Amino acid sequence: MTQTDFQTPLRVHDKEKIPRFMARAMLALVLTVLALVTLARLNDMPLIATPPPGExxxxxxxxxxxxxxxxxxxxxxxxxxxxxxxxxxxxxxxxxxxxxxxxxxxxxxxxxxxxxxxxxxxxxxxxxxxxxxxxxxxxxxxxxxxxxxxxxxxx
Known part of the structure; x- marks a missing residue:
């Protein structure tokens, strides 16, 4: 008798799920926002998104x-x-x-x-x-x- 192999070979995906440039762009965005917020808080910049004052x-x-x-x-x-x-x-x-x-x-x-x-x-x-x-x-x-x-x- 001959032995048959029903296992399909694993397919190698050479495409990344998230492209490397996209991951780097997201990291750059997060680090930029973190730097801007840190700079604003350390320099006591006024909060501009507050409701307008009134009597x-x-x-x-x-x-x-x-x-x-x-x-x-x-x-x-x-x-x-x-x-x-x-x-x-x-x-x-x-x-x-x-x-x-x-x-x-x-x-x-x-x-x-x-x-x-x-x-x-x-x-x-x-x-x-x-x-x-x-x-x-x-x-x-x-x-x-x-x-x-x-x-x-x-x-």
Whole structure:
């Protein structure tokens, strides 16, 4: 009997999956960006991608509470109810509440202290936690999410 070999010979691929010049170009890009960022931070260059400053037009202290389902309750510091929101209405506000909980946990701050909701003359909305120094420009989360907090200022 003759022995037959059914194994196919291994094909040698002489083409690289990522061409060498492309890998070198990516490495050069990463090193260039790293050098530019290092140079900017060491020379204390001003941050130019920050929101434009403006005067505070409206300021309101609020106390948030929420749950993982997305419902949220917003009160004044004296306990007066401003809004009791369902998960459909308060999902973003409840998400901000969870971020505030996380920040306060990191700084070991009491949970019931108020946040400050600000509207500037530039039209931008911000939320600020004076107890931790955390702040967020709400315009960066989209118009619908910012309008959820804008309605709280109007009430």
């Amino acid at each position: 505070i037009v409206i300021s309101r202290d609020i106390v948030l509470s929420g749950d993982m389902a997305g419902s949220a309750t917003v009160r004044r510091p004296d306990g007066t109810l401003i809004a009791d929101l369902t998960p459909e209405e308060g999902g973003f506000i409840s998400g901000v509440y969870r971020v505030v909980l996380h920040e306060r946990g990191k700084h070991d701050v009491a949970l019931g202290t108020p946040l400050t909701l600000l509207q500037r003359d530039t039209g931008r909305l911000e939320i600020h936690d004076p107890s931790t120094g955390w702040r967020a420009d709400l315009m960066g989360f989209g118009a619908d999410n910012a309008s959820a907090f804008a309605r709280l200022l109007a009430q």
